[in-house]
Amino acid sequence: MSILLIGAQVGLIYGPLALGIYFALNILSLPDLTLEGSFGIGGASTAVALVAGLDPATALLLGILGGAIAGLITGLLHVYLRMNVLLAGILMTTAAWSISLAIMGAGNISLLSQATIFTWVEGLGFSGQWAAIIVGALASGLVALVLIWFLHTNYGLSMRASGLNIQTARSFGIRTEARQIVGLIIANGLAAASGALVVQSQGFMDVSIQTGVIVVGLAALMIGMSVFKTPKIIPSILGVLLGILVYRVVVTIALKLGLPPYFVKLVTALVVFGIIAVRANGLGLIAIPGTKAAKKNARERLEYLENDRVVNIT
Amino acid sequence: MRVSASNIWRMIVSSTSPETALEVRDCVKRFKGFGRNEFVIAADSINLAITSGTIVALVGSNGSGKSTLMSMIAGSQLPDSGRIIVAGEDVTEQPSWQRTGKVALVRQNPEHNVFSALTIVENFALAEAGQARRFNLKRAAGQRVRDLARDTLAQFSMGLEDRLDQLAGTLSGGQRQAVSVAMATSRNPALLLLDEHVSALDPTRARVVMEQTEAIVRQRSIATLMVTHDMGHALKHSDRLILMHRGRIAMDLSEKEKAGMGVPDLLARFEKLTGETLPDSAVLARAS
Ligand SMILES: Nc1ncnc2c1ncn2[C@@H]1O[C@H](COP(=O)(O)OP(=O)(O)O)[C@@H](O)[C@H]1O
Ligand SMILES: [Mg+2]
Numbered sequence: 001m002s003i004l005l006i007g008a009q010v011g012l013i014y015g016p017l018a019l020g021i022y023f024a025l026n027i028l029s030l031p032d033l034t035l036e037g038s039f040g041i042g043g044a045s046t047a048v049a050l051v052a053g054l055d056p057a058t059a060l061l062l063g064i065l066g067g068a069i070a071g072l073i074t075g076l077l078h079v080y081l082r083m084n085v086l087l088a089g090i091l092m093t094t095a096a097w098s099i100s101l102a103i104m105g106a107g108n109i110s111l112l113s114q115a116t117i118f119t120w121v122e123g124l125g126f127s128g129q130w131a132a133i134i135v136g137a138l139a140s141g142l143v144a145l146v147l148i149w150f151l152h153t154n155y156g157l158s159m160r161a162s163g164l165n166i167q168t169a170r171s172f173g174i175r176t177e178a179r180q181i182v183g184l185i186i187a188n189g190l191a192a193a194s195g196a197l198v199v200q201s202q203g204f205m206d207v208s209i210q211t212g213v214i215v216v217g218l219a220a221l222m223i224g225m226s227v228f229k230t231p232k233i234i235p236s237i238l239g240v241l242l243g244i245l246v247y248r249v250v251v252t253i254a255l256k257l258g259l260p261p262y263f264v265k266l267v268t269a270l271v272v273f274g275i276i277a278v279r280a281n282g283l284g285l286i287a288i289p290g291t292k293a294a295k296k297n298a299r300e301r302l303e304y305l306e307n308d309r310v311v312n313i314t
Numbered sequence: 315m316r317v318s319a320s321n322i323w324r325m326i327v328s329s330t331s332p333e334t335a336l337e338v339r340d341c342v343k344r345f346k347g348f349g350r351n352e353f354v355i356a357a358d359s360i361n362l363a364i365t366s367g368t369i370v371a372l373v374g375s376n377g378s379g380k381s382t383l384m385s386m387i388a389g390s391q392l393p394d395s396g397r398i399i400v401a402g403e404d405v406t407e408q409p410s411w412q413r414t415g416k417v418a419l420v421r422q423n424p425e426h427n428v429f430s431a432l433t434i435v436e437n438f439a440l441a442e443a444g445q446a447r448r449f450n451l452k453r454a455a456g457q458r459v460r461d462l463a464r465d466t467l468a469q470f471s472m473g474l475e476d477r478l479d480q481l482a483g484t485l486s487g488g489q490r491q492a493v494s495v496a497m498a499t500s501r502n503p504a505l506l507l508l509d510e511h512v513s514a515l516d517p518t519r520a521r522v523v524m525e526q527t528e529a530i531v532r533q534r535s536i537a538t539l540m541v542t543h544d545m546g547h548a549l550k551h552s553d554r555l556i557l558m559h560r561g562r563i564a565m566d567l568s569e570k571e572k573a574g575m576g577v578p579d580l581l582a583r584f585e586k587l588t589g590e591t592l593p594d595s596a597v598l599a600r601a602s
Contacts, residue, residue: 150451152453152454152455153450153451153452153453153454154439154440154443154448154449154450154451154452154453154454155449155450155451156451156454157432157436157439157440157443157449157454157455158440158443158444158449160429160431160432161429161432161440164429164430164431164432165425165426165429167390167426168426168427168428168429169411170390170409170410170411171388171390171410171411171414171419172411172414172440172441172444173411173412173414173415173443173444173445173447174411174440174444174449175409175411176411231431231432231481
């Protein structure tokens with residue numbers, strides 16, 4: 001039980017990030033790494049806003065705005081400079097490190113004396129742990145509901161279409177480049193929301209919080225997509241939120257078992273590897289050579305290799 | 315079946331003064347070959363005008379430039395030079411997404427015509443919103459779109475109207491092509507382009523989809539340019555037959571000129587004109 005609570009406490013505030021990654025990767029089919037930088041920019045903006053004396057909600061909104069601008073720039077790089085999104089995202093994330101430092105004006109900012117959304121909720125009579133769970137659940141739930149609504153509107157549907165097949169979408173009258181830019185703004189705004197929440201929750205901002213954070217969302221996405229294998233929106237979004245909880249519980253258990261904290265990122269990577277391996281290979285991965293399952297797996301691997309394509313991003 | 319005001323208007327107009335649905339003027343399209351200064355001329359100064367409400371068959375060997383011509387009209391490829399005018403409007407500079415209200419293209423591969431990961435009714439909602447380019451924040455796939463989808467799909471008698479909430483990916487190729495034609499024609503385009511839209515289907519299904527396509531197009535009086543490898547169909551079910559060869563229009567037969575012509579006559583004429591043989595799906599089917 002306490003493991004579940006710790007998982008929810010630490011995990012749920014990463015819900016918007018995971019949904020942002022879902023939005024970029026699954027809805028738009030854009031492998032946007034800017035999300036990682038936006039997480040940092042969101043944290044930096046919210047920290048500076050809090051220090052400047054703004055209230056926590058406004059500080060959160062400013063954080064989201066920072067991420068949204070980063071997404072906008074990536075979208076413009078993609079559409080107007082005709083730059084591959086993967087490449088644009090790598091460059092943007094590198095730049096975001098400096099931008100975060102420039103926003104902060106220092107390597108880290110302590111928020112111990114500032115009110116945050118979490119201290120607000122604690123003021124209502126909740127413990128620190130429950131405040132974190134409530135804020136995380138509200139943020140994730142709200143984002144999930146809005147996304148579910150949005151993706152079933154005409155505009156949202158046109159965004160899904162743009163991520164499925166650009167040529168077909170355009171022949172349906174959809175200006176796909178506009179959808180990509182708007183989509184990247186949304187996805188990065190969500191990543192920044194998580195960054196801002198994490199900073200408010202831990203009470204300090206350090207520029208290194210962005211490093212590798214995309215893998216956390218990726219882990220949630222992979223777990224979620226393995227639970228419900230469907231292109232439908234509602235189960236996918238619920239799956240991603242479930243994924244973030246499962247992932248955090250796994251990490252919590254690993255830490256409880258005595259794993260040193262610096263191994264958390266290794267565990268994260270292993271979780272993602274494991275899920276992808278199981279998803280792609282099923283039980284064929286551990287099948288005894290010569291059995292039916294092993295042969296099926298071998299045939300599927302051959303099919304994968306035959307259909308493999310190179311992607312030139314330059 | 316619903317008859318919209320614009321449809322009636324088009325019928326009246328086309329019965330009194332034949333207006334032009336499509337005009338292609340001196341369109342040239344070159345593709346870069348592998349050599350340094352090597353070019354493939356896919357469209358070599360094409361001129362073509364199509365009257366509203368007529369069905370024009372387009373035939374020609376593989377690589378003769380039929381798909382390139384279709385893509386240039388739909389806007390997914392831009393001509394190197396020349397103009398494209400649809401229903402009196404010069405669309406040459408318009409991106410494909412701006413032409414959707416005027417031109418509808420159904421391609422050979424069903425994957426390129428419908429979104430498999432969306433439901434049938436969601437596909438219709440997109441087609442509906444795209445027609446007016448009104449992608450707003452209202453719920454897609456509402457009752458109006460459902461009714462429209464049900465009515466248009468019922469015309470194909472394939473039971474598709476009862477499967478509105480299934481993913482389009484669960485449909486067979488023929489069913490997806492039927493959905494594509496239903497979506498394309500429900501938009502009442504000034505011009506419908508069919509690029510071998512039944513050639514990936516087995517002969518029976520191909521005939522069902524083809525016949526129903528023609529029935530809808532005739533009923534709504536939509537100007538249609540259709541690429542086919544079925545010479546018999548091209549001769550019998552069109553108002554005019556155009557033959558392309560090496561990026562040029564090599565033969566243009568009016569209704570009168572092709573009347574009484576059989577497939578062998580057509581193939582012989584093509585051979586005499588170009589010195590090459592023309593692949594006919596019926597001949598190919600018999601040979602295999
Ligand atoms: N995207 C492209 N790049 C290079 N060459 C192309 C491209 N599209 C078509 N071609 C060439 O243009 C010519 C006409 O092709 P196409 O219009 O597809 O013919 P058809 O549809 O009549 O079979 C062919 O020689 C083809 O190889
Ligand atoms: Mg072709």
